Amino acid sequence: MEEYIGGLWDKLITRVAYQGYPEARVELAQMKNIAATFFRALGGDPGLNLQSGSASTHGARRRWLERIAGIGEKVELTWADDSTLHLPAYIDYFPERELNRELYLWLLALVAHDVQPTAPYLQRNQAATLALLNAFPSLQERYARLVQASLLRRTDPSQLKKHEAQNELLIRQALKNPGSVHTELIKTSRKEFAFTPVILWLQSANKSNAVSNKAANKTTPEQAQGSAAQNDTEQRKRMAERTDMPDNPSPFMLLFRAESLFSWAEYVKVNRPLDEDDNPDAQRAANDFDVLSVANDGKSTASRVRFDLDLPAEADDDLLLADGILYPEWHYKKQQLIDKHACIQMLLARDAEPQSLPAHLRPTAKRLRQQFQSLAPERQRLRSQMRGDDIDIDACVRFNAERCGANSATNHHRLAVASPGLYLDNRQQSRDMACLLLADLSMSTDTWVNNQARVIDVIRDSLYLLCEALAATRDRFALYGFSSVRRDNVRFHLLKGFDEPYGDQIRGRLAEIKPGFYTRMGAAIRHASAILQQQKNARRLLFILTDGKPNDLDQYEGRYGIEDTCVAIHAARQMGLIPFCVTIDEKAEDYLPHLFGAKGYIVVKDATELPQLLPRLYAQLTNQY
Incomplete structure (x- = not known):
């Protein structure tokens, strides 16, 4: 009561x-x-x-x-x-x-x-x-x-x-x-x-x-x-500040008066070198502070050992196609581009065996192929051509009438008549589109979506269906994945090249993709841009699929990674490419407008809808651009 x-x-x-x-x-x-x-x-x-x-x-x-x-x-x-x-x-x-x-x-x-x-x-x-x-x-x-x-x-x-x-x-x-x-x-x-x-x-x-x-x-x-x-x-x-560790010459004596034991404002030594340590009272204690003071005592702990993600052994790793491809990186604090800073390693799945499309995707793939066939180029009959498969009767009649009128001119001067196109030609019209899809394969994709499927599995299904749809359009496309471990190991996985036909071999490579490591997005975008720039198509779309913001171990996190990615995207636009990002990161609205602009990205609220959404989004983009 x-x-x-x-x-x-x-x-x-x-x-x-x-x-x-x-x-x-x-x-x-x-x-x-x-x-x-x-x-x-x-x-x-x-x-x-x-x-x-x-x-x-x-x-x-x-x-x-x-x-x-x-x-x-x-x-x-x-x-x-x-x-x-x-x-x-x-x-x-x-x-x-x-x-x-x-x-x-x-x-x-x-x-x-x-x-x-x-x-x-x-x-x-x-x-x-x-x-x-x-x-x-x-x-x-x-x-x-x-x-x-x-x-x-x-x-x-x-x-x-x-x-x-x-x-x-x-x-x-x-x-x-x-x-x-x-x-x-x-x-x-x-x-x-x-x-x-x-x-x-x-x-x-x-x-x-x-x-x-x-x-x-x-x-x-x-x-x-x-x-x-x-x-x-x-x-x-x-608000926080860094401070020096208080000097305590008498370790067996308290650093504060006994009558102030219950005052949070006094210094209390909390040896917490691990992020994984959970303290249920820490939240309430932090709420009583205006400024959190953090000091480093320089001591290590033997209770727990924390490992960084390490690269697999060469025998267990993917095949190395190319190593030592260097790209610059933007250092936003120095406001300068550091030349030859990030190193790309081109990789190919070692044990990928040809596979057919998974059974649970076949009904959706069949429907997408039927829908995307309408985007495929058709043969068109072109008139008034200089050469062709048949005679253009209408063009011949017009040409003869113009020539006769010129010959009967009253001034008896012969008028010049331009040489016309007198032939019909049947040609295959091309959409002249090249698309490179760059997929994020970092360790964050190993998380689960609504306790139903892993993010990496959703991404794999999305790539399957997108490939089925693009194959129906006969557009030229390529697929790559990326992850990283510091600037010296930016792993760039070849899933499908522009000159490779889509089939069971490509599906086998998609089946072998797995999550790992971190997300050095700037270097991956620069290498993808260099590949896409070599294509001679009129429209070149750089499609980026990710689940989080750029990050890596060596200071490539926070604003450093975002600003480097922004510079890489700006460079891609200067090459004439069209960057577009699809993300399932709920906090993407905080940084994607700065990277891609207001209309250069889309946030997918429900990751399980990504496989059906991605092909439709591609169709809208190709019609828009």
Whole structure:
């Protein structure tokens, strides 16, 4: 009974004390469809992903109801690191929903014009605001509305102590007249309160690193009832910093006073060198930190051994067709192309035996062949040809009439009549299309889809059906797969070359594909582009099938891999190729628009539909281009 009454009291006091407007809430998930496009259109870094961040303690004075309810200590602000732009998971700061939506757009635009990211707090945000308003004067009216509504939510300086009031006056002046404040905020003592955070500004960037974490902070009763913000399943980031390992000359003595044993703010040595270690209390502990400090003690552990994926022995590996094919790689931090950095190894399945099409795919393959036969080129009868199989009677009559008219001219001058085409010819018209499909064969494809099939099995079935469909169209096509182990071992598997006929031998190679290693996508795309560029067809389609973002062991992850892949795709377009990506990665919307553009990719929500979708998608693309 006490717990029940306590729960009711907690909901009541939280609802009364909460300062937001849940009925006017706008969530980041609702804005993601336009947020990325809006951010890049205003000049934002196209390599930044949009993601919700974590709340941080602001230290400002709270109302007594908030202190009783235990809320209001933290607030979600906007900040960015090298790879991600972190926005609040939701905004319900204003009572009008439209203003909350405008605030999201303002924050996106402000980050795009953050011209002094390392400057002090006031100077940085004033400079960004001025840069944005100068670049887009039409935003003046929107900004004025946001400032007016924000000032109404802030505490009146007359109700604050001396230093708090001075800081509040500086903030208000900087909001109303950006660039007019040339001093910085007054540093208060530990007993005094910090300033109330400005929701229209960017958070201080003194902590630039980030670690992954799923935040679960207590906020509103609506969240406790199961709203989308409370059940947030997207990956969040936490502010983090690197620090030195504290020196403890007396290992048998505690590094903190005994009376502060239960304070999470003190340093506690947690020897956790393994990612696989699970601690059910770690999540709750992390939620109490504003900044996670990470130190390396330089000690190894003997309890568990972690191995990297190793290459198979030569006797068990695929046949090596070519080795040492070098390609450059883009280093985005240095902003330069490193020549001869990634090494391609051309491989062919060693034990592939000819096989017929699997029985469970035969009905679908038969239907696809019938549908795609309509795309096959047909013989056409061409008139007025210079040579051919038959005489064009109509062309002969016209030519004779024109010649007779020229001979009977009154001026007795002979008029020249162009030599016509007098023949009929039957020719096979070609679609003049070449397609290279590049399939991701990394270890991530070994996962299961809805506990029904592995991703690699879905990819194999998709290749089977696509080959059956393309064979019916008589288009020229090739199939390759790729995986990697660091830059020296980018494995490029030959499944079908352009000059090889599709048959049981190719099906045998498809049956032998298996998952392994990592995804160095940039090098694979460069080699595929070089192969496709050699084809003389008018239209050349580079079809990429993957289940995740680029990654590898040697720093080829995160933004490094994405930027290198982006440069490789741009180079393919300059060759006259048409890159298009099909992915089953649920988080692909965060990075694929930057790589392939808004219309250069498709995300398949249900991987089991890929075998039927892939041939239809190819038909649409060939008609479009």
